[in-house]
Amino acid sequence: MLIKNLFRYWTYQVFFPGTVLREKYEAFKTLLEYDKAAHEFMATLEEIYYTPKKCDFQAVVKNYDQFSHAVSGMVDALLSICPSRYWSLKDYYKKFDFYNRFMLAPPEFEFSPPFTISFDKAGSFGEAVAGNKAFCLSQINRDLHLPTPKGFVITTQAFHYFMETNDLRHPINERLACLDISDASSLERISREIEALILNADVPEDIVMAVTDAVTALDSGNGSDLKMALRSSAVKEDGKASFAGQYQTLLNVDKTKILNGYKRVIASKYSASALFYRISQGILDDETPMAVLVLEMVDSKAAGVLYTVDMDDLLSENLMIHSVQGQGGKLVEGEAVPDVITVSKKDLDHIVSITPAAGAGQIIFDAQIQPGKEGQYPAGKRFFLDKATVLTLARWGMLLETHFNCPQDIEWCQDNSGKLFVLQSRPLNSPLKSSLNKTLTKSCKTAKPYPPIENKLLCSGAESVCPGIGCGKVYRLNQLSGLSQVPAGSVLVVEHASPQMVTAIHKVAAIIIGRGSRASHFSSIAREFGVPAIANVTHGFHDLVQGRRVTVDADRGMVYDGVAVSLTEKAALLKTDFFTDSSFMAKLRYVINFSAKLKLTDPGSRDFEPEGCRSLHDIIRFAHETAVKEMFLSGNRKGSRKKGAKKLIFPVPMLFYVLDVGRGIKPDQKDKKNIRPEDISSIPMQAVLKGLCDPGICWSETTHFDWESYDKIVMAGGIISADDAQFGSYAVVSKKYLNVNFRFGYHFVILDTMCSSCEQDNYILFRFSGGGGTSAGRSLRAGFIKGVLTRLGFMVEIKSDLIDAEFKNGSLPTMKKTLDTVGRLLGATKLMDMYLKENMDMTCLIDEFMAGRYDFRSAINK
DSSP: OOOOOTTTTOOGGGOOSOHHHHHHHHHHHHHHHHHHHHHHHHHHHHHHHHSSOOOOHHHHHHHHHHHHHHHHHHHHHHHHHSTTSOTHHHHHHHHHHHHHHHHHSOOOOOOSSOSEEEGGGHHHHOHHHHOHHHHHHHHHHHHSOOOOOOEEEEOHHHHHHHHHHTTOHHHHHHHHHTOOTTSHHHHHHHHHHHHHHHHTSOOOHHHHHHHHHHHHHHHTTTGGGOEEEEEEEETTTTTTSOOTTTSOEEEEEEGGGHHHHHHHHHHGGGSHHHHHHHHHTTOOGGGOOEEEEEEEOOOEEEEEEEESSOSSOTTSOEEEEEEEESOSHHHHTTOOOOEEEEEESSOTTOEEEEEOTTOOOOEEOOTTOOTTOTTSSSTTOOOSOOHHHHHHHHHHHHHHHHHHTSOEEEEEEEETTSOEEEEEEEEOOSHHHHTTSHHHHHHHHTOOOOOOOOSOEEEBSOEEEEOSEEEEEEEEOOSGGGGGGOOTTEEEEESSOOGGGGGGGGGEEEEEESSOOTTSHHHHHHHHHTOOEEEOOOBSGGGOOTTOEEEEETTTTEEEESOOHHHHTSOOOOOOOOSTTSHHHHHHHHHHHHHTOOOOOOTTSTTOSGGGOOSHHHHHHHHHHHHHHHHHSGGGSTTOGGGSOEEEOOSSSSOEEEEESSSOBOGGGTTOSEEOGGGBOOHHHHHHHHHHTOTTSOOSOOTTSOHHHHHHHHSGGGSOOTTOGGGOEEEEEOSSEEEEEEEETTEEEEEEEEOOSOGGGOEEEEEEEEOSSOHHHHHHHHHHHHHHHHHHTOEEEEETTEEEEEEESOOHHHHHHHHHHHHHHHHHTTTHHHHOOTTSOHHHHHHHHHTTOOOOGGGGGO
């Protein structure tokens, strides 16, 4: 809901005090419009910063643009009201805006050649040009002399050139700014739109020529049989964030179709799951430019994944080799169950155990059993690796772990001639890494035995993908199209795990995978997000009933019926907090400091001047306070009293000024300095004052609450001091119109309304923000106000502690009654944020208000 123009019914006809006053009020109403907008955009920035809802950084950029524009408009409007003063305020605005825009600005992109690099030279150009996957793989080949496929890299500079030539950055950023990753339809729609932009764009001729030359150089001697694999190599991929399985990999691509394949790979940077993963990690789009690794296809007879850590026993100092027949695609996609061979890291010639793919049980390796030999395994089982291959892979794994100085997740393959290749090596990113430190090692050795579990055992014999304990209701996912329906807190049960399931991973308590592997891409993601998960359930998988509450023991590969209290009381694996130290938060934290922090809190202070501003919020406060002072206190200046605002004398202990812009005050009070409620002829003002002055509202202090300790914060027991005109409340009135700014301590209320005999013209716009209580208290009060306004027929939105509400098209009697109730609501809630507690029944309090109770302070003792 958008609040419409705050003064949409103001026309030159209602301004008759004179041309100068009319022009000043035109500037003043413009300032108030910008003030309203600035607070909305600032609240959005704070909401992004303080709440767990994730968005793309372009939402911050777009919102800040609007926020900055609104603050600039306030400054210009103030200078129109006071053309001879406060010009230094514009300089301070420019300074803070420059600081923020410097932080928000994208990095400078390099568009110049090289657009392709031969694979053996990629290590010399660095990750920023070749992408992390190509850079690391080239290093492995150059420095460690381990065999890798031949190929070349289409660089990130080609990516930037492609984007700029097709003018794609702006339309992509506009879509990213509107993206809501918690909304599956928004995620899918925007993903499709961005991918379509890329796929429908033309590859620049310079890139076409560079790729053609690179293919020609690679093709010598291969003839027409050359087939290529295209793999993503984005900056930051395979680093601290793995992006496992999130980007497109294309196999067996004909050399004539590489350019189309190139567009498909870079378009996958914006797939729904890749967007969700990147944004959840707090990584900016500009930080992940996409290079593409083009490699000769290897006709594999075996392939797999090597972990340089034993996932079953972190203290064993073993490594694990996962192997499948043929290409490794089905393994990493979670569709194939691998053979698993465990090798000692202390003695790389010692194969500790072999586990067949079909789950026939573990085979302890001894001198009589050799990988690659038939007749030595259970009937029908055969491993596709011989012993020499296993030990070679083990040595390579240790070499890579030493080179990169951390546990590694290594993809490999073996061609039909028996030659081995390294396809990828990346950090084994998971909570398991931190488990390898000495502290946890010590605690593991001294860990207490499992407590007795009385719950019925439903499933057993599963592999641990990510350790931990999870409890929730079973949700069986049969199709990926149902991901958006996964309930929060559920235990997700799937036959196979796809990397696309990352879009639901934040909602689940645990994951049970029927068949698959801990070496799959999704398994890597589950470990990164710290979600307990098991795979290859031997017994009971098909007995997991939809909606049944279960407890998953992912440490031991078991599932129990109901809530296994003795397990859930154990410390589960903590989920990773990606955002705290992310570049997203680092940049936003900087922007918040120069945008939303408030130093100028006291208009009566000597520091309340442009030179005292330290943020854009300070500028907003200064501009608003100064404009109000200029407009409403001008009547107190010598020679201008008749044109100024009049002081309202009424029972509420509040300093209140009223400015009549058209028959809002009775004619016989025209020359008086002070007026009383009976002197006001404004229909809406009369209704609001009637509510404020209701005898059921207590404006005095109470013995039930220590208001004295709060006086230092909110002044005069919760309402602004009546001694200083700068702290007053102000109303602009005509016969049918009212715009009033109320000040109650640290919260502010803006009420804008038209009351006439024409229902179509009638409306009430209500805004409430701030408070002197805790954030929890302000939130509870906001909920109370929303509940009351909703019952009155308002449409209400809450953002942080900002409430916006709108009531439209009421009859004149309805408008009067509603405004009367709004006045009572303002009186009843003036200090409610100080004493509301979370255990209070809010619905009951709202019922009592609607029944005529307006003093809730005694609720604090209940």
